[in-house]
Amino acid sequence: MPSNEQRRAAAKRKLERQLANRAERARRRKQLTIAGSVLGVVVAVAAVTGVYFLTKGEDNQNSASETKDASLSAAAPPAAKAKPELVDCTYRDGAKPADKPVQKPSKAQGIPTTGGDAKVSVSMDTNQGPIGLTLNNAESPCTVNSFVSLASQNYFDGTDCHRMTADETLKVLQCGDPTGTGMGGPGYEFDNEYPTDQYAEGDPSSQVPIDYKRGTLAMANAGPGTNGSQFFIVYGDSQLPPQYTIFGTVDENSMATLDKIAQIGQDNSNGPGDGKPNAPVTIQSVQLD
Template structure:
C-alpha cells in the first residue's frame, strides 16, 4: 500500500467518523426537542389540573372552605326594603268579613266583628320573645281587615306563649313564620278572611305578611321577611313592617340555621323564637 493510499483511507475513516458524530448529534437534538416539548405539555396539563381541581399545597378550594352548611343562609341582604304602599289607595272605609273555618281553633279565640273599618292609620305591636323584643308597625292603608284581625288576636293574648315554628334560609325565601299556637304549621284561629293584595306588591327585608294555604285563607299565621324574598309572588297580604334592630335579632336566629323538615333549608329554627307576650301600644 502506498503512502498516498494510506492517507486517503485515514481521511475517509475520519470523514466517516465525523459524519456519524453529526448524525448522532442531530439525533440527540431531535430527542431533546421532543423531550422539552413533552415536558412543556405536561407542565401545561399540570397547571390546568392545579387550576381546575386545586391540587397540591395546603390551600383548599374556595367552595369547600367558605361555603356555609346547607341549613344556614349563604348570605343575608342588609338593606331594608321600603315600606309597601298601594299604587291606588283603598276607599276611606272597607268592609271586612271573617268566616268560621271548618277546622277548630288552635287556641280558643273570638273572631272580630264583621263590618266597615277605616283604611288608614298605623298601629304599634311589640312581640316580647326569647331572642328579644320585635317591634312591628301595622298599616291599615295596606290591609285594614288583616290589621283588625291581628290586633284582635293580640288583645285576646292568642300569640302569648307560642313558638315561631318555621324558618327558611334558602336563596329567594328567607322568612321567619309564627302565629300557630299548635306549633305544627297547620293551626289557626278558627276563622278566615280574604286576601288584601295588589299586583305591584313586593316583599323584602323588614316586611310583615300573612301566611296562607291558598287564596283567601288568612288566619293567624304570619311571616317576617328578614332577607331575600325574590321568590315570592304577590299572593301574601303585606300588612306592615318590622324595624331594623328587630330584623337583626332574626338575622342571628337565621345564622344559627334550621333543623330541616321541608328540605335542607326549611324547618324549625335551631335557636328557638318563643313569643312570650304580644302587646299593642295604647
C-alpha cells in the first residue's frame, strides 16, 4: 500500500502532466498558418507577407470529455441581417502582387443580393470528383462576386488544395492558392462579410468560436479585411471564431467527394492532424451552372 509520501509524489506528477497538457493545448489554440510552415509568426508580419491563418481548436490528444465540452461551448452562427438589394464592394490592392495573372472584379458596384440573384450555382471539377457549390449572395455578396470573377478568369484551374486538417474541432480542406504554399493570392483583398459583419467592432463575442457546419464554404485570411482567393471547405463540423467569411455551401451529393479525400487522410507535414492531403486534390475547373 503506498505511503502518504508516495501518494503526494504521484499527485504532484499528475498535476505536472495536467499543467503541461493545458499549456500545450493553449499553444495549439493560437493561430497557425494555412501552410503550417511558419508557426508562431505574428499577424502583423502575416498581413505584409500574405501568410494566411486559421484558428485551430484543441489538439487531438484531448480526452473524450474535453472534446465534448469544446463542442458544446461553440455557439450557432448568428442570424444574418438582411442586406440592401444592391451593395457596393471595394477591392483594394494587396500587400503583394498576384501570384497568377488575374484582374480585380470588373463589376464592384450594384451587386444584387435578392430574388434570383440571391443564390449562385457553381460546379467545381477536381481530379478526385465533382464538387457542386451554392454561393450565397444574400449574405456575402462581395465575396461571391470575387469568387465568380476569379473563376471566370480560370484563376483556380490547375491549382492544388494544399492543406487538410483532421482535428476534433477543425476538419477543413484548404484551396485557392496557385502557389500551393498557403501564401499565394490574387493581388487584391477585401473585407470580411457574414458572420463577421454581424458583430460590432470590438465585441468580445466576435472571438468566441461558433459552429462551422459540415458542407460550409468559407474564406481563409491573414486577419480582418485580407480576404483574397484562398478558401476552405468544411468536411466535418468544426469550431472557429466568426472571423472567416461564410459564402456558400457544398451540395449534399458532392460531400461524397470530400469524404473520400478525408478518408485517405493527410501527411501531418504541418504537425499532428495538419498537412497536405494524401490524395492530391487538383481543381480542374470552376464554372457557373
